[in-house]
Amino acid sequence: MSHNATNTAEDGKQGGGVSLRWVLHSPLALPLIGLIVVSILMGFASENFFSVGNIMNVLRQVSIVAILAVGMTFVILTGGIDLSVGAVMALSGTIAAGLMVNMGLSGWVGLLAGLGVGVGLGIFNGVMVAWGRMPAIIVTLATMGIARGLGLLYSGGYPISGIPSWISWFGIGRIGIVPVPVIAMVIIYALAWVLLQRTPFGRHVYAIGGNELAAKLSGVKTQMVKLTVYAISGLTSAFAALILTGRLMSGQPNAGVGFELDAIAAVVLGGTAIAGGRGLILGTLIGAVLLGILNNGLNLMGINPYLQDVIKGLIILLAIYIGREW
């Protein structure tokens, strides 16, 4: 990659607004082109694809993985990885539902507890990685197993249903024609953008991914930043759990198996370097939507589900291959 992914916003300013040249030179260009091409293909293949209903549908479906991918982006930017997001999401939703249903606590208390679970596990990951100096892939792999096991233990393997009905608003509510999960997703991305592009913390995230030792020696609190990054990932997992719980109206200890891989794919499709230091949060959003469109479009076209896996794999390879050197 020969472009600096961290200062695009400013490059844009220098170019005097959003000119075509800027768009083509931005690290977002390729993910965006990929998105457009795939959308057009899907539009040809299925008449329903471009209906407003379907677009909202895709965005709503995408929202959960897209929100998980926000935390994943922070973590990957520092050069780490978080394999526990799916399991943490499931545990957070299960415990939230369990507290409401079995302990009779109010919905808000349950939701707060769910957020607490997510952040808590994120901090656990962060402490292990930053202070324990253990490889992130192993720490979060272990956390994944632990969180899954705890969720199943807590629920005895049953889904927990019977939560207050207003919680469904988070999953299936709408404001105007826009589904609530989509609005939540947009807000979370906006906050993440500000954090990454406009705050010192964000710069430090990029710096650690670029050269951790140099960042540390120049006075960046690298351990604290890493801790925060995993805590953010736990938090976004818990937000995803909130939407999932609203969508399914139950706590599902088995939900989200394999979502970590979808979230990683979204981040990388969005142009973020897997080794850290370079990438844009908006790229991740594009990557997540691209994945969602693939799922949706292949479904709409009625393609054999087994074949869908093959096609998705090939398209991901192609997208990364084209985007690799930009």
Next chain:
Amino acid sequence: MSHNATNTAEDGKQGGGVSLRWVLHSPLALPLIGLIVVSILMGFASENFFSVGNIMNVLRQVSIVAILAVGMTFVILTGGIDLSVGAVMALSGTIAAGLMVNMGLSGWVGLLAGLGVGVGLGIFNGVMVAWGRMPAIIVTLATMGIARGLGLLYSGGYPISGIPSWISWFGIGRIGIVPVPVIAMVIIYALAWVLLQRTPFGRHVYAIGGNELAAKLSGVKTQMVKLTVYAISGLTSAFAALILTGRLMSGQPNAGVGFELDAIAAVVLGGTAIAGGRGLILGTLIGAVLLGILNNGLNLMGINPYLQDVIKGLIILLAIYIGREW
């Protein structure tokens, strides 16, 4: 890690045989201590643990993941990763069985075809990583999806049974009291040891993981070495498929889900650095056996399966934490 992972054999020689000092200073020391401690604990908890029958039992159970972990070790030593091993194993076994059963080809032809599938997908991964310069985690993630999809497409989702009965020898046969899979595992580890420790290729694998640019500048054919490493991983996946097919007497398109994570855990528990450049193949064997003992011991102790996940996660964390600075 402050010890050189690559020249232990020589250190040993200088010390005049296998002295205690050598054992303590070897990078194998910690995995070995972990293995011994866990074995002793399991022995106390379950009277059957130390029976010869159970030990053979554990080793046979371990063999499949242990063989996958050989290829994974090569890949990780170069600084890469291979998430496709489980799916490639499943596809290789499914196609081998399919050719025997549906096409009526002889067993040997089917097995060779299975090996071909494994190596072919490995080469595909290798080309994408080495010449396509794409991140290994994404390439192999995509290959995982593609291989799974192809296996299910080919078999229509059904397991393929009815293969020649002599193939079961690979899975459940014995030579003396030693199960065939265990013998296969030992031979594969011995070959891998020679390759890594006694051939130029092995040096190059370590060199690429240590500093790829420097290796390239020194004249190492880095792309070719990387290609080979992924091809080896495909090959060991195919060997694992052979044993699996013998054990299950059928081609199972769904087999091996999540095995990639077990294989990675074995490699890292064995003391290999996830960033590459350092590690010993014998460590991987110890790591795989350690994982197998955990599974077996927790089963023998009759622990709730959900709780097993939690305990396994915690023990992996503990093992890595202790081993981290050695």
Next chain:
Amino acid sequence: AQEDGLKIGMTFQEMNNPYFVSMQEALMAAAEDLGAEVVVTDAGHDVAKQISDVEDMLTQGIDILLLNPTDSAGIESAVHMAKAQDVIVVAVDANANGPVDTFVGSKNRDAGYQSCKYLAEAIGGEGEVAILDGIPVVPILERVEGCKAALDEFDGVTLVDTQNGRQDRSVALGVVENMIQSHQNLAGIFSVNDGGAMGALAAIQGSGRDIKLTSVDGAPEAVAAIAEGGPFIETTAQFPRDQVRVGLAMALAQKWGARVVPSEVPIDVSVIDAENAADFSW
């Protein structure tokens, strides 16, 4: 084996599904009555792990093996091993190849057939239907087969889509949303199990369309949803607890010396709809 107590091992194909969890509960209750020791393992849909689990249980000296196989063909070597140690082997829910003493299982093909017949009748014998498939294991594949056989009997019914919801509520939800988008005239959906059906139900309710839903299992949540009325009109219930109870009884009979235990005990499935849902539970 310990001389005094009876030791029962049961290996499940998965345990994060209420269907199998309730089997386990019935087993525990029965074993407590008998004063028997129980070992339970979870294969997580992995036959290789299931074989290992059986090996481990044999090491512990079990007398009875209740086997809920992930795959009938794949598990055969474990059956041989168990028989080699004179353990009584009863296959539960799905059959296993090899010298199994008794197979106690529900009729998955029938279940698929009845659900889809109910569905086809409910939409008046004509219209578009779709199948929400699941993990490709034999019982699920049989349900799909049964379903297709039933649909074939109705000339007016066309199967327009088959998608995989992986029996997971969250996955099924998205997949069914897409189905609904792409088939404007969709009138009915058959889900291969209740887990997927609950996701499908949320998708149908979210769309506000009139689509009928049937399924297989009889899980408490599904039964509650059917009792409420709404899109979810039927599930063909299986009897997981009874399967375990009968299976265990067969094994005990043999243990006590019975020489002519039935080699197969089919457990009927039964249609649960709004009329009888209130009174049904596993």
Next chain:
Amino acid sequence: MLQLTGIKKRFGTIQVLHGVDLDVRAGEVHALLGENGAGKSTLMKILTGILQPSEGTITIEGETRQFADYDEAIEAGIGIVFQEFSLIPYLTAVENMFLAREIRGPFGLLDRKAMRKRAREILARLEVNVPLDVPIAKLSVAEQQFVEIAKALSLNARILVLDEPTATLTPSEVEHLFKVMRELRKQGVAIIFISHHLEEIFEICDRITVLRDGEYVGDCLVSETDNDRLVEMMVGRRIENSFPEKPGPRPGARVMLECEEVQLRKGGPISDFVLREGEILGFAGLVGSGRTETALAMLGAYPAARCKVMVDGEETRFKEPAEALAHGIGLLPESRKEQGLITSFSILQNISLNNYGKYRKGHWLIDLKKERQDTETAMGQVRVKAQGPMARVDTLSGGNQQKVVIARWLNHQMKVLIFDEPTRGIDVGAKAEIYQLMRAFTAQGYAIIMISSELPEVIGMSDRVCVFRQGGIVATVEGDAINAEEIMTHATTGRVRHVA
């Protein structure tokens, strides 16, 4: 023997070499001189097939050659010791030396005995004693450097390129290297030698080629030129006395930092020293004598056994450099690339990296405008040569990169700056500028610790000098005692203080 003619090279839109000629004869040591970023390393990479020229030809013994990669260059008898280390940290010296050209025994397996033997022979020729079974990462910098040289020698090269091999060596080790080079010259090997130390050029080289900004300036015989002429050729102007005037001791200068006890390793020697306002305290000693580690220990970046430091009369033990920064202590690390720069960042982002306290808007956000203004000012102060503040630092030359790291500390209210090898690999022009900057800092009241392996620099810049040996300070000298003889005596024979 070797002729490069009209070599041009461009990276993207940047033209780095504008038609350079180089003519090297057998049995000579040929110096390649030029400022940082003049294109010396690039030219050598082209010669060795690592980069491809955009234009120009390479002729060896009358035959025009084109090397697709380094391997082909090796075949043609060319060897190089890279400016950036090219060793594999976890492999041993033997494994590194024979990497990619291992000696094979039966069945194509490694013949490890033969390789050890060869390695011993080559190292014996260099008269250095390097442990053969220890990973390279555990060796000292000098040892690593000699392994690099041994590696190039093992190729039996007829043309040997040494890109700044002396930058990390002590005088005696340099002397040692020169002995080896003379020996090779006698054997007819042509050596291309790059160094920023002009006195070394005069000591060892026969002929000189000078580059400036990627242009060929000229070549001449060493015997026919002098220091000033060379500098003028390189820089295009004369450089006056490079060390600025020492202002002399300030009466009653405040103690900024007092190091009461630093013990790097358990049972090792104990060091102590004081640092006063406005002074430059030199840390001299042989490579590996523990200067860097002592500095890092004070900042909390090295786990010393003991570390008792008083900052402004208050006892502190920093857990990480961020805490030291909060107390006004900053570091210019010895290795720019690995420890100083975020190479994927722009100049601006690198300079402001640790100073966001200053650029805040609405408490949480970065004030982008102010950040940019201040960066431009800082860049101007240290005179970074670059396209603009948004240029990525990895496109800068070594000297300019070093200036970026220095500029990082300009916008802080610092008290103490630790400069670890501030002029390593930096050309004479930039060196003088960095010296001026250091004096400008002290004039503002900063106190500076300067770690340097270059004796003239230590002598020319320091107000006082702490001499290190074997991990601890053995002597502190000031005034007229700051001379080469005194310092070297302490550095080689001084007695360290151990715990009672």
